[in-house]
Amino acid sequence: MRVRMILPALTEATSPFFRPIKYSLFPPLGLATLAAYLDETDEVVLSDEHVERLVLDDEPDLVVIQVYITSARRAYEIADLYRSRGSHVALGGLHVTSLPEEAAQHADTIFLGPGEDTWPQFLADFRAGRPARKYASQNRTLFGVPPIRRDLIKRRLYLVPNSIVVSRGCPHVCDFCYKVAFFKGGKQFYTQTVDAALAEIHRLPGRHLYFLDDHLFGSPPFAEALFDGMRGMNRVWQAAGTVKAVLEQPRVLEKAVASGLRSLFVGFETVNSDNLQEQRKYQNIGRDYAAAVSRLHELGVMVNGSFVFGMDHDGPDVFERTVEWAIAQGIETATFHILTPYPDTALHGRMESEDRLLHRDWDLYDTRHVVFKPARLLPRELEDGYWRAYRDFYRWGSIFRGAAAKDDWRGRVRHIAYAGGWKKFEPLWDLLIRSKHVLHALPVLEAILSASGEAAHEHEHRGDPRLASDFAASRSPAQEAPHG
Ligand code: B12
Numbered sequence: 116m117r118v119r120m121i122l123p124a125l126t127e128a129t130s131p132f133f134r135p136i137k138y139s140l141f142p143p144l145g146l147a148t149l150a151a152y153l154d155e156t157d158e159v160v161l162s163d164e165h166v167e168r169l170v171l172d173d174e175p176d177l178v179v180i181q182v183y184i185t186s187a188r189r190a191y192e193i194a195d196l197y198r199s200r201g202s203h204v205a206l207g208g209l210h211v212t213s214l215p216e217e218a219a220q221h222a223d224t225i226f227l228g229p230g231e232d233t234w235p236q237f238l239a240d241f242r243a244g245r246p247a248r249k250y251a252s253q254n255r256t257l258f259g260v261p262p263i264r265r266d267l268i269k270r271r272l273y274l275v276p277n278s279i280v281v282s283r284g285c286p287h288v289c290d291f292c293y294k295v296a297f298f299k300g301g302k303q304f305y306t307q308t309v310d311a312a313l314a315e316i317h318r319l320p321g322r323h324l325y326f327l328d329d330h331l332f333g334s335p336p337f338a339e340a341l342f343d344g345m346r347g348m349n350r351v352w353q354a355a356g357t358v359k360a361v362l363e364q365p366r367v368l369e370k371a372v373a374s375g376l377r378s379l380f381v382g383f384e385t386v387n388s389d390n391l392q393e394q395r396k397y398q399n400i401g402r403d404y405a406a407a408v409s410r411l412h413e414l415g416v417m418v419n420g421s422f423v424f425g426m427d428h429d430g431p432d433v434f435e436r437t438v439e440w441a442i443a444q445g446i447e448t449a450t451f452h453i454l455t456p457y458p459d460t461a462l463h464g465r466m467e468s469e470d471r472l473l474h475r476d477w478d479l480y481d482t483r484h485v486v487f488k489p490a491r492l493l494p495r496e497l498e499d500g501y502w503r504a505y506r507d508f509y510r511w512g513s514i515f516r517g518a519a520a521k522d523d524w525r526g527r528v529r530h531i532a533y534a535g536g537w538k539k540f541e542p543l544w545d546l547l548i549r550s551k552h553v554l555h556a557l558p559v560l561e562a563i564l565s566a567s568g569e570a571a572h573e574h575e576h577r578g579d580p581r582l583a584s585d586f587a588a589s590r591s592p593a594q595e596a597p598h599g
């Protein structure tokens with residue numbers, strides 16, 4: 116059987132003029148996961164439009180397309196093209212799950228939710244000549260999932276080819292998040308077995324890993340066992356976590372650092388606590404955000420703070436307040452978003468019932484455009500403030516101020532190198548992307564991340580008793596020598 120798998124891109128990612136580095140970070144893990152269920156005899160081609168020009172002149176038996184909200188229009192265009200040639204087109208992913216009726220108009224088969232149970236079922240039905248129109252995931256488990264087909268991924272086109280997910284979903288229920296809608300009808304959070312996760316890590320070459328799990332720390336026993344297993348592997352890694360996990364699971368965090376955690380994406384979302392109540396982000400309410408940041412910095416972990424603008428309690432001062440807070444904490448990198456009500460989320464339902472949605476142009480549901488009427492801001496103010504926040508946070512003056520919040524020179528240099536590298540050298544990234552050499556920049560990233568480990572060790576040698584005990588308790592023999 117000839118199979119074509121495609122991750123279509125949103126327009127910005129294919130621009131002939133300029134491509135932000137974020138589109139060349141991660142390979143299409145979801146499709147490579149599904150490819151693992153194909154037979155050895157199947158001919159499969161996997162294409163990611165974020166990093167390569169799509170050539171669509173083939174006539175496969177089966178076309179598999181992953182649909183995100185911002186790439187839905189492009190995905191449907193490609194689907195229609197292949198259907199007109201007689202290929203069987205299967206559509207799945209987040210947007211298909213949110214709006215199945217819309218997607219069904221462009222597909223022979225649609226899939227709702229994660230694919231580990233429905234996809235093998237479909238393949239059996241398809242080979243038997245009786246594929247159904249719709250499959251909805253119910254049986255949620257990662258037990259026995261075959262190894263991801265990483266051989267189909269063109270590693271040199273990505274800065275972070277070693278992205279990995281060892282769980283699905285998240286134990287929390289924030290109103291604006293895609294997660295509740297995507298995982299409805301079954302478990303909302305589940306993990307691989309620790310052994311399977313470690314085996315996947317073993318298969319990844321090099322040192323650097325990026326865990327794309329929504330909440331890697333969501334199950335403390337699983338996380339602890341995973342980090343124990345990773346000790347001595349000489350990895351440096353990045354991941355996403357919550358303020359709650361940082362403050363309330365000190366043992367897990369220390370084990371994470373001992374196994375190579377060097378940078379954490381933290382969903383602060385808002386510095387305005389009334390907003391947290393409104394968005395049901397209960398796990399952040401009343402938490403001391405500053406304490407979480409300084410704890411991570413003490414451990415040598417850099418922080419990528421995520422913030423959302425446009426919640427109902429946000430007024431015109433929210434942008435400056437947020438940026439000032441982040442700089443004062445010495446947060447290394449920040450990701451800002453405009454609140455976006457994705458279809459089928461609780462937030463979307465509320466906005467619709469209050470008649471506040473401005474349109475349904477999915478291309479603009481990219482967290483950079485205002486698609487609803489904000490309560491205390493004009494849409495223009497919200498969009499301008501969002502862009503201003505990026506500019507203000509990534510000014511050299513702000514980067515130096517953020518660096519000054521660090522208590523040693525090494526931390527300051529690392530802050531400048533990391534924050535400056537992401538935002539100030541976009542033209543250089545563009546050059547690397549175009550010359551298809553983006554992977555060459557990975558050693559630089561590894562070096563900066565490794566340096567943070569050294570910084571934490573230095574603290575230890577200077578006699579900070581708390582850190583000394585953290586590391587003594589959790590360090591493996593392979594980590595006795597400073598990382599380099
Ligand atoms: C990595 C990532 C990116 C990367 C790369 C994406 C990639 N290569 O896949 C980058 C940085 C480019 C990116 C960019 C953006 N992203 Co993004 N990203 C993610 C992230 C963190 C992980 C995706 C991942 O690899 N998951 C792991 C794999 C195993 O799961 P999966 O891809 O979902 O695949 C499974 C199922 O979906 C299903 N499936 C998928 N397709 C199909 C097809 C068939 C036929 C079948 C049977 C099953 C199936 O089966 C797979 C196995 O279970 C997710 C959050 C998340 N947890 O999903 C956000 C997420 C997908 N991103 C999101 C957004 C909004 C964006 C941006 C618009 C953000 C921005 N402002 O820049 C852009 C543009 C996206 C675009 N291209 O259109 C939203 C999407 C919302 C939506 N409803 O579509 C998410 C969910 C984040 C969030 N919490 O809101 N993103």
Ligand code: SF4
Pocket residue numbers: 284285286287288289292293294329330357382
């Ligand atoms: S904690 Fe993050 S991933 Fe979990 S539901 Fe909230 S926004 Fe979504």
